[in-house]
Structure formats: C-alpha cells, structure tokens
Amino acid sequence: MQPHAFGYARATSVAEAVRLLRKNGDRAKILAGGQSLIPLMKLRLANPEFLIDIGGISELSALREDGEGLSIGAMVRDREFEHAELVKTRYPILGDVVKGLGDPQVRNLGTVGGSLAHADPAGDWGAALLALDAHLTLTGPRGERQVPIDEFFKDTFATALHPDEILTEIRLPAPVPHSGSAYQKLKRKTGDFATVSASARLALNPGGAIVEARLGLGAVGPTAIRAPRAEAFLAGKSPDEATFAEAGRLASQESSPVPDLHGSAEYKRAMVAVMVRRALETAAARARS
Ligand SMILES: Cc1cc2nc3c(=O)[nH]c(=O)nc-3n(C[C@H](O)[C@H](O)[C@H](O)COP(=O)(O)OP(=O)(O)OC[C@H]3O[C@@H](n4cnc5c(N)ncnc54)[C@H](O)[C@@H]3O)c2cc1C
Numbered sequence: 001m002q003p004h005a006f007g008y009a010r011a012t013s014v015a016e017a018v019r020l021l022r023k024n025g026d027r028a029k030i031l032a033g034g035q036s037l038i039p040l041m042k043l044r045l046a047n048p049e050f051l052i053d054i055g056g057i058s059e060l061s062a063l064r065e066d067g068e069g070l071s072i073g074a075m076v077r078d079r080e081f082e083h084a085e086l087v088k089t090r091y092p093i094l095g096d097v098v099k100g101l102g103d104p105q106v107r108n109l110g111t112v113g114g115s116l117a118h119a120d121p122a123g124d125w126g127a128a129l130l131a132l133d134a135h136l137t138l139t140g141p142r143g144e145r146q147v148p149i150d151e152f153f154k155d156t157f158a159t160a161l162h163p164d165e166i167l168t169e170i171r172l173p174a175p176v177p178h179s180g181s182a183y184q185k186l187k188r189k190t191g192d193f194a195t196v197s198a199s200a201r202l203a204l205n206p207g208g209a210i211v212e213a214r215l216g217l218g219a220v221g222p223t224a225i226r227a228p229r230a231e232a233f234l235a236g237k238s239p240d241e242a243t244f245a246e247a248g249r250l251a252s253q254e255s256s257p258v259p260d261l262h263g264s265a266e267y268k269r270a271m272v273a274v275m276v277r278r279a280l281e282t283a284a285a286r287a288r289s
Contacts, residue, residue, distance in 0.1 A: 011057060014139055021163075029052070030054055032075060054075060060073040060074050061075045074117075077107070078110045116149075122193040126149075129199075130199065134171065135171045178205065181200060199217075200282075202283045244277045248276040253269075
C-alpha cells in the first residue's frame with residue numbers, strides 16, 4: 001500500500017519546525033528517522049497531511065558530554081552509539097541498547113527522539129532511559145520545558161508532548177563513582193522488538209553495598225515502566241546473586257505483560273525476572289570496574 005498524498009517541508013531550525021507545527025495543527029507530524037512513521041503511513045494507520053522533516057536541523061544531532069552529564073540531541077541516530085568512544089567508556093548501556101535494536105538499516109536512520117516520541121512500550125530507548133533518570137526538553141511556541149522521563153510516557157503511543165511541541169534534547173546525569181548500568185533484551189530473532197527488556201542502574205558505596213537502584217522494564221505494560229518495589233528492596237543490600245534473584249522476582253510481580261505471538265503472560269513474567277537479574281549483574285560488574 002502507498003500513503004495518502006501529503007505535503008512536506010524540511011525545517012532548518014527548531015523555531016521554524018515549531019512554527020510549521022503550530023501553523024498546520026493536527027494535520028502535521030514531525031518526521032525524524034521515519035522508521036516508525038513511514039511504515040504506519042504506508043499501512044494508512046497514520047495519515048498526516050503534512051510532514052515536517054527535522055533531519056536538517058544540525059543542533060538536534062549533537063551528542064556531547066558537559067559538566068552535568070550527556071546531552072543527546074533528539075535527532076542523534078541509533079548507529080552513532082555503536083562506535084562512539086564516549087559511549088564505550090562512560091555510558092556503555094547505550095551501546096547495549098543499539099546492539100539489539102532492529103537491524104543496521106533501521107539503526108542508520110532511527111533516532112532516540114523519534115523512538116521516545118513514538119512511545120511504543122516495546123521500544124528499547126524508553127525502557128533503557130527510565131533507569132538512567134533521563135530528562136527531556138520539549139520545545140514549543142511558549143519556549144522550552146523539562147520533563148523527567150518518569151512523567152513522559154502517558155499511555156501506549158501517548159506522551160506528555162503537546163501537539164505543537166518537539167522533543168529536542170535528552171539529558172542523562174553524569175555517572176557517579178562506583179556506579180554502573182546495563183540493558184538486557186530478550187527477542188525471538190535479530191531485528192525483532194523486545195519480548196521483554198530490562199535496564200538497571202546501580203550506585204554502590206565504597207564498601208560495596210547498593211546505595212541506589214533504578215530499573216526500567218519494556219514490553220510488559222502499557223508503557224515502559226519502572227519497578228519501584230524491586231528498586232526499594234535493592235537499596236542497602238549487598239549486590240550478590242540472591243539479592244538480584246529476589247529483585248528480579250519482585251520486578252516480575254510489578255510487570256503486567258499481555259499474551260501475544262511472542263509468548264504467554266506467564267512466560268514473559270518469568271523472563272522479566274531473568275532479564276532484570278542479568279541487567280543487575282552487568283550493572284554491578286561495571287560499577288566495580
Ligand atoms: C524493521 C524495523 C525494526 C525495528 N526494530 C526495533 C527494535 O528492535 N527496537 C526499537 O526500539 N525500535 C525498533 N524499530 C523502530 C525504530 O527504532 C524507530 O526508529 C523508532 O521507533 C522511531 O524513530 P524514528 O526516528 O524513525 O521516528 P519517526 O518514525 O520519524 O517518528 C515516530 C513518531 O514520533 C514523532 N516524532 C519523531 N521525532 C520527534 C520529535 N523529535 N519530537 C516530537 N515528535 C517526534 C513522529 O511524528 C512520529 O509520530 C524498528 C523499526 C523497523 C522498521
């Protein structure tokens with residue numbers, strides 16, 4: 001099938017994109033990497049009359065670290081996390097994410113901002129960035145506002161973005177000493193979306209006990225979700241096998257998967273426990289290294 005006819009403009013600045021979005025209202029959609037939007041348009045499940053391409057706005061493609069942490073422009077493509085030295089040395093969890101995301105063609109075009117704005121509960125970025133306490137910058141006609149990722153996902157394919165706003169930046173806090181994070185994804189085969197995914201960030205004290213834990217889960221709820229009971233359980237514990245197994249069990253109780261082609265709800269719940277445990281083990285190993 002082919003999409004309905006649509007108008008197209010390539011914005012050269014965020015201000016121009018916001019102006020076009022405001023002018024065209026509900027008829028318009030932002031085009032980032034097109035890896036979710038274009039397939040939906042071809043199936044005529046999305047029928048925007050006007051596309052505003054933000055691929056030419058250079059300020060949205062910057063990936064840089066400053067004193068406060070990592071700044072990811074909304075148009076940074078997935079592939080950029082595969083080989084960046086900054087990712088390998090400081091934020092290896094981002095490398096975990098793209099290793100299992102789609103295929104090389106998808107990663108060449110897909111963007112972090114597009115994935116978050118699309119808000120697929122099985123999307124890799126949402127589940128991973130929940131554990132990292134990301135803060136998102138949303139820019140609209142009234143200026144910029146910051147939204148913690150905990151408040152961004154409202155429902156399946158629904159976010160805190162107003163219709164005239166663009167997600168422009170994702171900020172991650174700088175890793176504190178003795179901390180580590182990791183992402184684990186269970187999928188049926190290469191290129192598939194997650195059957196279940198889990199992310200973990202751990203901070204240890206100098207004695208080796210867990211000071212703080214954050215967990216993100218993907219594909220097991222209407223949105224990517226946290227696992228607050230498992231997180232609270234981890235605080236103050238020793239980062240060992242028994243602790244991680246119990247945290248996985250608690251997280252699986254906090255998940256609400258639905259059965260589908262990927263597996264039954266029971267199977268997915270069992271896999272939450274495994275993915276959480278593995279993510280915690282890798283996060284702890286990175287925190288100690
Ligand atoms: C074969 C295939 C396999 C895939 N596998 C995976 C996978 O394993 N894991 C995974 O997570 N994803 C997967 N995807 C989806 C892929 O990651 C998409 O790139 C992503 O979901 C959307 O990003 P995009 O840049 O392509 O956004 P687009 O498709 O351009 O946009 C998606 C939606 O977000 C809106 N939008 C985009 N950017 C912004 C912005 N900055 N501000 C406001 N709104 C915006 C658009 O208007 C649209 O509604 C796959 C896709 C394909 C085609």
